[in-house]
Each structure stands twice: as C-alpha cells, then as structure tokens.
Amino acid sequence: xxxxxxxxxxxxxxxxxxxxxxxxxxxxxxxxxxxxxxxxxxxxxxxxxxxxxxxxxxxxxxxxxxxxxxxxxxxxxxxxxxxxxxxxxxxxxxxxxxxxxxxxxxxxxxxxxxxxxxxxxxxxxxxxxxxxxxxxxxxxxxxxxxxxxxxxxxxxxxxxxxxxxxxxxxxxxxxxxxxxxxxxxxxxxxxxxxxxxxxxxxxxxxxxxxxxxxxxxxxxxxxxxxxxxxxxxxxxxxxxxxxxxxxxxxxxxxxxxxxxxxxxxxxxxxxxxxxxxxxxxxxxxxxxxxxxxxxxxxxxxxxxxxxxxxxxxxxxxxxxxxxxxxxxxxxxxxxxxxxxxxxxxxxxxxxxxxxxxxxxxxxxxxxxxxxxxxxxxxxxxxxxxxxxxxxxxxxx
Ligand SMILES: *Cc1c(COP(=O)(O)O)cnc(C)c1O
Numbered sequence: 001x002x003x004x005x006x007x008x009x010x011x012x013x014x015x016x017x018x019x020x021x022x023x024x025x026x027x028x029x030x031x032x033x034x035x036x037x038x039x040x041x042x043x044x045x046x047x048x049x050x051x052x053x054x055x056x057x058x059x060x061x062x063x064x065x066x067x068x069x070x071x072x073x074x075x076x077x078x079x080x081x082x083x084x085x086x087x088x089x090x091x092x093x094x095x096x097x098x099x100x101x102x103x104x105x106x107x108x109x110x111x112x113x114x115x116x117x118x119x120x121x122x123x124x125x126x127x128x129x130x131x132x133x134x135x136x137x138x139x140x141x142x143x144x145x146x147x148x149x150x151x152x153x154x155x156x157x158x159x160x161x162x163x164x165x166x167x168x169x170x171x172x173x174x175x176x177x178x179x180x181x182x183x184x185x186x187x188x189x190x191x192x193x194x195x196x197x198x199x200x201x202x203x204x205x206x207x208x209x210x211x212x213x214x215x216x217x218x219x220x221x222x223x224x225x226x227x228x229x230x231x232x233x234x235x236x237x238x239x240x241x242x243x244x245x246x247x248x249x250x251x252x253x254x255x256x257x258x259x260x261x262x263x264x265x266x267x268x269x270x271x272x273x274x275x276x277x278x279x280x281x282x283x284x285x286x287x288x289x290x291x292x293x294x295x296x297x298x299x300x301x302x303x304x305x306x307x308x309x310x311x312x313x314x315x316x317x318x319x320x321x322x323x324x325x326x327x328x329x330x331x332x333x334x335x336x337x338x339x340x341x342x343x344x345x346x347x348x349x350x351x352x353x354x355x356x357x358x359x360x361x362x363x364x365x366x367x368x369x370x371x372x373x374x375x376x377x378x379x380x381x382x383x384x385x386x387x388x389x390x391x392x393x394x395x396x
Pocket of ligand 1: 086089112159184187206207208218219
C-alpha cells in the first residue's frame with residue numbers, strides 16, 4: 001500500500017520509506033527503475049495531438065524523476081516541486097520565477113555566497129535590484145520595502161555564521177506587501193522546519209547535501225505554495241532544467257534514510273559543539289540549538305531539530321595555528337560541500353563579501369560538517385588539532 005491509498009497522513013519516517021514509489025506499477029519491484037530516455041513515442045497521432053499522454057519528452061520528466069518530485073512535494077507540504085541540477089540552479093529558477101525587470105529583491109546578508117553572486121552578476125543585468133538586509137531584522141524589514149519590492153529571500157541559519165531569522169515575522173510583512181517569500185532551508189531540511197507552514201512561498205533545498213546524503217550527486221529542489229506554483233513550474237520548463245535519471249534514483253535512495261541520518265548528525269554535532277564550547281582555544285560556538293546562542297529562542301520556537309553543520313570562533317591567533325590544526329586532522333576532510341556521511345572542515349571569512357552587516361569577531365571562523373562517524377573519534381581528532389593550534393600559537 002502506498003501513502004496515497006490512505007486518508008490519514010503518515011508520520012515523516014513512514015513517508016520517507018513509502019513516498020515516491022508505486023511497486024504495483026513496476027512489476028512489484030520496490031524501487032522505481034531508472035528511466036534513461038529522451039524520446040517518448042505515442043501509439044497514434046490522436047494521442048500525440050491530445051496532450052493527454054503522461055510522458056511526452058525526456059526533459060519533461062519520467063517515472064524516476066516523478067517519484068523524487070512527489071516525495072519532495074509531500075515532505076514540504078507543497079502544491080508542487082521541481083528538480084534542478086544543483087542547489088544553485090534551484091535558487092536561480094526560484095528567483096527567476098517571481099522577479100522581472102524593474103523589480104526589487106530583499107536578500108539576507110548571510111546568504112550562501114554563490115546566491116549573492118547570482119543576484120549581483122546576473123539579476124542586475126536584467127534590471128533587478130538587490131538590497132541586502134541584516135538577517136536578524138525580523139518585522140523591521142517593513143522599513144526596507146519599496147513599491148517595486150517583489151520578493152524577500154531568507155536563509156536560516158545564515159551561511160557560515162548561523163544567525164537565525166524570524167521567518168514568520170518576515171513572511172507576515174511580505175504578505176502585507178504582496179511579495180513572494182523564498183527560503184534556502186538546506187540546513188534544517190523539511191524534517192526540522194517546513195517553510196511553507198510558516199508563510200514561505202518557495203522552499204529551496206540544496207539536495208546535494210542531506211537529501212542525497214552520500215556526497216555523490218548534485219541536486220536542487222524547489223517546493224512551492226499554491227500561489228507560487230504555476231510560475232515556478234512554467235519557469236522551470238522554460239529554462240529547460242531537468243536532472244539525470246541516475247541522479248534522481250540516487251537521491252530517492254538517499255531520502256529513504258534521511259530521518260535516521262539526521263538524528264545521528266544532530267546528536268553528534270551537539271556533542272562535538274558542547275565539547276568545543278568547554279575548550280580554552282574556542283572563543284564562541286555558533287550553533288542555534290545551544291541555549292547560549294543568540295538565535296536559540298527563534299530556533300526553539302520554530303524548528304524541531306538541528307543538523308550536523310555548525311561553526312566556532314577560535315581565540316585570536318596567527319592563521320598558521322589554524323593551518324596546524326586543520327591540516328593535521330585525520331577524520332575531517334577539507335571541503336566545501338556538506339551533508340554527507342563524512343566529516344569536513346573549512347576556514348571562512350565573512351568579512352570578504354558581507355555588505356549590510358559587519359563581522360567583528362577577532363578570531364578565526366571554522367565551520368564543521370559532522371558526519372556519521374562515532375563522535376568520540378571526532379572529538380579525539382579535534383582535541384589533537386586544538387593541541388597543535390596551541391603549540392603553534394604559543395611555541396615553547
Ligand atoms: C551547497 C549549498 C547551496 C548550493 O548547492 P549546490 O548543489 O552546491 O549548487 C545552496 N545553499 C546552501 C545553503 C548550500 O549549503
């Protein structure tokens with residue numbers, strides 16, 4: 001039996017196990033097959049002209065991509081969802097679906113940096129102006145609205161620095177102005193925060209991260225409210241976006257374990273974050289699920305969990321101390337993506353590109369992706385790293 005056969009909605013873990021597949025239509029096989037194909041043929045001219053055949057052309061979808069699309073829409077509580085070849089492609093199709101020449105966009109200053117680049121380099125060329133705002137502005141965003149403001153983009157917690165945003169307050173102001181609200185919700189996934197339930201119109205996931213979960217596929221998804229869905233669907237088709245069937249298959253396979261993976265990422269990341277907070281080399285931990293975090297109250301009010309990505313600030317030291325720490329880590333790779341089973345670290349500097357806020361922390365910002373390893377091994381690896389940090393910062 002599939003979810004569609006029942007009237008009472010199932011819990012999330014059950015939906016992840018059963019959504020997006022119809023074994024009876026696939027000779028009983030549990031998973032949808034991988035449909036490779038561009039050409040789709042029709043039995044006769046009448047059918048061809050009628051537009052009623054379910055599949056008509058490879059770019060417009062197949063049973064494999066449909067399975068993933070319907071599972072995402074179900075999890076997001078959306079009118080519909082589209083699949084994009086990367087998280088950034090999902091961001092761009094979502095923005096292009098709700099903006100046109102002459103419009104004004106409000107963009108959080110802590111947004112994922114390539115999203116910022118898209119606004120500055122591409123949207124400007126088409127006469128769309130972007131104003132960056134302080135992520136903690138809340139209902140104060142009303143003061144930034146102009147008659148031509150057509151969209152507000154949010155991301156919480158903020159990229160690299162983990163500030164929380166009051167999404168319901170921002171969405172309330174945007175609704176009063178008839179503006180579309182977008183959210184990059186990659187950190188929480190719809191399992192820990194469902195943007196559409198809080199007034200967001202377009203919910204974006206870099207599926208590359210937790211949906212796929214195994215560091216082997218690039219994927220983006222956008223899920224839309226009924227109001228935003230027709231324009232999103234049209235723009236997605238007009239841009240010719242689609243994903244390969246092997247990637248759709250791997251993403252579906254990843255999503256079957258999304259809930260159990262996230263539970264482990266959450267617990268391990270909190271264990272590592274709490275341990276780091278007690279270390280003398282650490283000035284501050286950036287993790288909204290920790291009670292001392294400035295965004296904790298909003299996180300607690302709106303989110304039902306936290307994932308495996310967080311940051312910390314070292315006490316001031318030469319960059320060499322950070323290099324000594326990170327270069328010698330055994331279990332943490334140095335890499336920009338995240339959400340996979342393996343732990344990763346990066347060093348980041350938000351001063352380089354932020355314009356509406358000022359980053360004043362004197363120490364180095366390190367971001368960790370806590371994977372599925374045993375957190376005791378990760379802590380031991382980081383403990384050795386912090387010893388190297390101190391040995392460099394205070395030789396002899
Ligand atoms: C990685 C990431 C993206 C972009 O996803 P890609 O699949 O790498 O293009 C967008 N937003 C956030 C928050 C991300 O972490």
